Amino acid sequence: MHLANVIGRASGTLKDPPMTGIKLLVVQPVDGAGNETGPSEIVTDAVGAGIGDTVLVATGSAARQPAAMRGVATDASAIMIVDDVAIQD
Numbered sequence: 001m002h003l004a005n006v007i008g009r010a011s012g013t014l015k016d017p018p019m020t021g022i023k024l025l026v027v028q029p030v031d032g033a034g035n036e037t038g039p040s041e042i043v044t045d046a047v048g049a050g051i052g053d054t055v056l057v058a059t060g061s062a063a064r065q066p067a068a069m070r071g072v073a074t075d076a077s078a079i080m081i082v083d084d085v086a087i088q089d
Contacts, residue, residue: 002037003064003082004029004054010042018071025049025078027057030086043071043076044069 004027011024023045029038034054046066049055055078057063063077064070 001056001058001079002029002040003032003085004043004050004055004057004078005006005034006049006055006078007040008051014072018073022068022072023048025055026070027055027078030054032085041076043078044072044074046077046079049078049079049081054085056082 006025007028008026009017009024011028025043025045026040028036028040029035041084043057046062046068047055057076058079059076064072065080066077
């Protein structure tokens with residue numbers, strides 16, 4: 001899992017039927033301090049996140065565990081809207 005900032009949305013008209021109604025987010029992976037850590041990616045949204053939110057992204061088979069993602073072809077899902085990150089020195 002990793003943190004990411006939601007920077008946009010993606011959509012398409014033709015899609016696999018289980019994807020109907022699934023919102024796609026464009027996210028920018030970040031570290032705990034909010035620094036970008038890699039290229040942006042598209043993830044499915046299991047929690048109703050929006051632009052400006054920080055989310056926790058699950059990848060691989062864990063991305064398909066939320067009830068809304070069962071049967072959906074996804075490699076990455078936003079599974080939590082992050083309220084706070086505290087890093088102890």
